[in-house]
Amino acid sequence: RPFEYIVLRQTPRPWQVEDSVLVLASMFQLLQDEGRREATLATMRQTLPEPLFALLAVSGTRWDAPLDGSRLPDPxxxxxGVIDLRRTAAPAVGDGRLELPTPGSNNWAVAAFRTAGGAALLANDMHLPLGMPNIWFRTRLRLDEPAGDESALDVVGLGLPGTPVIAVGSNGHVAWGFTNAQVDTSDLVLLDLxxxxxxxxxxxxxxWRAFEVVRERIDIAGEESIDFEYRRTIWGPVIGRDAEGRPRALRWVAHEPGALNLGLLDLEQARNVDQAIDIAHRTGIPAQNFLVVDEAGxxxxxxxxxxxxxxxxxxSLPESWSDGSRRWQGWLAEDEVPTVVNPPEGLLWTANNRVVGGTALARLGDGGYALGARARQIRDDLRAVERHDERSLLAIQLDARARLLEPWRELLLETAAGAVSDRQAAARLTEALADDPLEARPDSVAYRLVRGFRLLVIERVLRPLIAPCVEADPGFRAGDLRQIEGPVWRLxxxxxxxxxDPRYAQWDEVLEEALADLLGQVEKRGGLARFTWGQRNVVRVQHPFSRSLPWLSRWL
Structure with a gap:
């Protein structure tokens, strides 16, 4: 028996087909937010003036790099006359969870006429949380049949433990890859009582309809079972209330019949891009950006x-569906799902960012697109090379330059020049910031300094603006505002x-206080030489048991 079963004093049971389905279903929870971002926006809309809400809740910025070249207007x-923080002091409340998590998957494709070898190339990095055991493992499936038999199979890629599918890979005719699409796949329904x-x-x-009361029993080995009860509506489970106390139900793709299937298996037999895209449109998995290349280029x-x-x-916001005018009506048809095949420049890229605009964006919605800076850097790197090969694509994958932080470095240098009175200290700081190019290397002091300064400034700029939201909902998550970089820079x-913030007489004081906070962190860590990104960005992957058995965590 695996040691986990020995520790738990359990006997493994045979794997069932439904277990594989549950593994796939668990990816919905990992990759989608179940209405959390919509709840954040609802709190903002209920507590902030509409123009301020529009400024902070933007879906795009100047860093966008969509495939269609679209640009969203800046509000x-x-x-x-709308809001004046100088006259009305912001409430003294918590920080609203100002951490800014960033999804990190990337993929890109290069058509045959843009490669040195004359074959299309695909690169893919699927950045899911690190854990033990690992989420992905390399797999090869080979089925030998007589020459020319179409049922012959040779697929290499990454498999998901417990499932029969190759999530991403190649069958020799096509190669495919994913990034999380961040489109809107759930809605919060306001309930009329x-x-x-x-x-x-x-x-x-x-x-009028009575709530359905659902009772679930959770069995626990060696202890009494726990009964869990919740209410369900025709749209989905009731999951809480908004800032005004109104109950809400969750309508989520993951709960819908047909949302999950094993259509990925058909990719093993796809022969070209068109066939692969047809398969993608009838496959049920959490919504992903799907990139594919074929042997024809x-x-x-x-x-x-x-x-x-x-x-x-x-x-984008919770609404009542009680009169029937607002509803879901099946799935988007194949011709309603945006598709790009063989663009003129021979390049495609995605990085959890907004990929399209206009009508297509209106259909897909915004489920929390990542800031476009990463996609923009990938796009620019792709365009900078006339003929790509495997080495040039690897160079892009290993590109640690932080172009997003370059303006922040300039702002930090300007602030330090006027705020650091100790000339020697100012010189040492300036020297540390002269790391060119600015890269997320383990030994980089400049990267950690600039990254820290950025977060400290964003916190001070944003906190007074969202204070009413935090007052209305102590669990308010400012980190759901993935595009906040744009509004902050405009301010x-x-x-x-x-x-x-009325605590400051002028904007320079915001920057100076952020710098003072940063220098305090540097001193606490033992000086600039020890303030490296490697000291901050420490990976610690542990078995789930380490939380329950801390005395064993060192070996898990």
Whole structure:
């Protein structure tokens, strides 16, 4: 028996088909947020003036690099007639979870006419959380049949333990890869309750309906079972209330019949880009950017996974569905899912970013697109080489330059020049920041300094603006605002006093305080020489048992 079963005093049971399905289903929880971002936006919309909400909740910035070249407009800064922090002090509340997590998967494809060897190339990095055991393992499936028999099979790629599919890989005719699409695959439904205050029923397009009460039993080895009870509606489970106390139900693709299937198996027999894209459009997995290349030199992008067709609303904010005018109506059809095949420049790229605009974006929605800086850097690296080969694609994968941080370095240098009175200290800081190019290397002091300065400034700029949100919802997550880099830079560029925290007399004080905080961290860590990115970015992968058995964690 594996040691985990010995520790738990359990006997392994034979693997069942439904276990494989559950493994695939668990990827929905890993890759999608189950309405969390929409709840964040709802709190903002309920507590902030509309112009301020529009500024902070943008879906795009100047760093965008979509495949269609689209640019989303910048909303205007709200004027002092809308909000003036100098006159109304922000509430003294918590920080609203200001950490800024960043998804990190990347992929790109190069058509045959842009490669040195005359064959299309595909690169893919799927950056899922590190854990023990690992999520992916390399697999080769080979089925030998008589020459010319189409059932012959030789597929190499990455498999997901417990499932029969090759998630990404190649069968010799096509090669394919994924990144999380970050499109909107869930909605929060506001529930209308009776006017008498009762909470035993809710309004539907067909009239009043009683909540379904569901009881689940969770068995625990050696202990009493736990009974879990929740209410369910025709749209999905009730998952809480908004800032105004109104209950909400979750409509989520993962709960829908047909959202999950084994269509990925058909990719093993695909012969070209067009066939692979057809398979992608009928496959049920969490929505992904799907890049594919074939032996003829073609390349293509589309979305793989089921996507809801929304009727009567955008899906960006919770709304009532009780009158039937707002609803889901099946899945998007194949011709409604955006697709790009053989673009003129022979390049395709995705990095969890917004990939399209216009009507296509309206259909897909925004499920929390990553800031476009990473996609932009990949795109620019691809365009900088006339003829690519495996080495040039590897160089892009290993590119540790932090182009997003270059403007922050300039701002830090400007701030230090005027705020650090000790000339020797200022000189040492300037020397440490002169690391060119700025890269996320383990030995880089400059990278850690600039990255830390950026986060400290964003925190000070953003906190007074979202204070009403945190006051209304202590669990408010500012980290769900993936595009906040854009609004923050617009504020730093224009420096409007009415949007400045009243603790400061002018914007320079924000930067100076952030610098002082940063230098305090440097001193606490033993000086600049020890303030490296490698000292901060320490990987520690441990077995799940290490949390329950801390005395064994060193060996797990």
């Amino acid at each position: 205007p800064l709200p004027g002092p 009776p006017a008498d205050g009762g909470e035993d029923r809710y309004l539907t397009p067909g009239g 073609s390349i293509g992008w589309t979305l793989i996974g089921r996507l809801p067709r929304r009727i009567g609303f955008s899906g 730093l560029d224009q420096r409007p006093l009415h949007l400045l």
